[in-house]
Amino acid sequence: MGQNDSGDTRVGQVAAGASTGWRRLALTGRLTLREAEERRAEFLSVLAGTDPIELDCSGLDVVDAAGLQLLIALRHSAERAGKAVRLARSPEGALRAALVTAGFVEGGSGKAIVSHDRFWRGEG
Secondary structure (H helix, E strand, O other), X not given: OEEOXXXXXXXXXXXXXXEOOXXXXXXXXXXXXXXXXXXXXXXXXXXXXXXXXXXXXXXXXEEOHHHHHHHHHHHHHHHXXXXXXXXXXXXXXXXXXXXXXHXXXXXXXXXXXXXXXXXXXXXX
């Protein structure tokens, strides 16, 4: 583990740092089946902490169905542990494309995300 210039702790491709009381995870690179086991281990270590979790997915280049499943599992595990989890912002880029393709949200490029689930709209 090391630190970058902003003071975020780096764990693999997940950066963790404080953001108004939330443990912020800046996910970068790929969130796919190929990386699933490594990412799962990283997510479990974050869940071991006590802070609520904020996910910044804007640095993701590729997200597939396994990546979406990991995010859903992280969300459900956090909620079962009594921890809040939220997206740092409305999904964009690779995450947005994967959510649209999988049918979790409606809204193509340039359109507002439509979903009954506030989480995927980036609203908590």
